[in-house]
Amino acid sequence: TQSTRPQRILDAVQKNATRGDPRSVVKAIDHFCRNKEWAMNVGDEKGCILDSVVSEVNPATVLELGTYCGYSTVRIASLLPPHAKLITLEFNPDFAAIARQVIAWAGLEDKVQLVEGASGDWIPKMKEQFGVKTFDLVFLDHWKNSYLPDTKLMEECSLLRKGSVLLADNVICPGAPDYLEFVRSSPRYKSQYFKSHLEYTKVEDGLEKSVFLG
Numbered sequence: 393t394q395s396t397r398p399q400r401i402l403d404a405v406q407k408n409a410t411r412g413d414p415r416s417v418v419k420a421i422d423h424f425c426r427n428k429e430w431a432m433n434v435g436d437e438k439g440c441i442l443d444s445v446v447s448e449v450n451p452a453t454v455l456e457l458g459t460y461c462g463y464s465t466v467r468i469a470s471l472l473p474p475h476a477k478l479i480t481l482e483f484n485p486d487f488a489a490i491a492r493q494v495i496a497w498a499g500l501e502d503k504v505q506l507v508e509g510a511s512g513d514w515i516p517k518m519k520e521q522f523g524v525k526t527f528d529l530v531f532l533d534h535w536k537n538s539y540l541p542d543t544k545l546m547e548e549c550s551l552l553r554k555g556s557v558l559l560a561d562n563v564i565c566p567g568a569p570d571y572l573e574f575v576r577s578s579p580r581y582k583s584q585y586f587k588s589h590l591e592y593t594k595v596e597d598g599l600e601k602s603v604f605l606g
């Protein structure tokens with residue numbers, strides 16, 4: 393039977409990474425995607441920027457929109473303080489099934505709650521379902537045309553507080569122009585662009601960090 397790309401990524405992790413060692417899981421995925429098959433993980437270059445923002449925010453509650461194979465989930469969760477929680481939303485059940493195994497291989501199951509379904513459905517239920525008050529950090533990496541509506545929805549659901557940080561992947565490639573225009577022009581956000589490259593390529597891309605001002 394034909395394997396899928398996510399399955400081949402999981403195989404590369406199980407063959408080349410050490411159980412319980414998140415950095416070796418990240419390294420194994422980057423090596424596979426740089427040398428064997430490109431895949432849409434945030435990657436090592438943008439991943440370093442992600443790491444620095446996570447370390448700076450030192451969040452107790454994190455929301456990740458778009459899990460894929462769990463690469464950025466592992467990067468973020470490995471930097472969280474002891475009782476911090478990361479909720480990651482994935483729409484695609486095949487991606488979710490692989491991500492669960494990658495997160496488990498890294499030994500980070502206790503810090504991560506992977507939820508399958510549509511962000512538009514789950515965002516309004518965050519408080520009642522997961523006892524979340526507000527998110528300290530949100531990593532947007534799902535459908536690019538969902539970044540803006542989901543940000544507005546998080547505001548409406550009072551899931552953002554003064555100082556909450558939104559970090560958005562792919563604001564140049566594939567691009568999220570309506571989201572970028574919104575966070576850069578709204579008086580309620582302080583935005584900063586981190587220029588980088590599309591994962592494993594020389595194509596320009598970047599992360600947009602936007603602090604909610606309340």
Ligand SMILES: O=C(NCCCCCn1ccnc1)c1cc(-c2ccc(F)cc2)cc(O)c1O
Nearest residue numbers: 432457458459481482483533534535562565566
């Ligand atoms: O589409 C992307 N991600 C969303 C995947 C589906 C999310 C499903 N979901 C999860 C929760 N709610 C919905 C993405 C694409 C690319 C890319 C760049 C260049 C290219 F030529 C082809 C592709 C690079 C990324 O870094 C990306 O993140």
Ligand SMILES: [Mg+2]
Nearest residue numbers: 434533561562
């Ligand atoms: Mg991305």
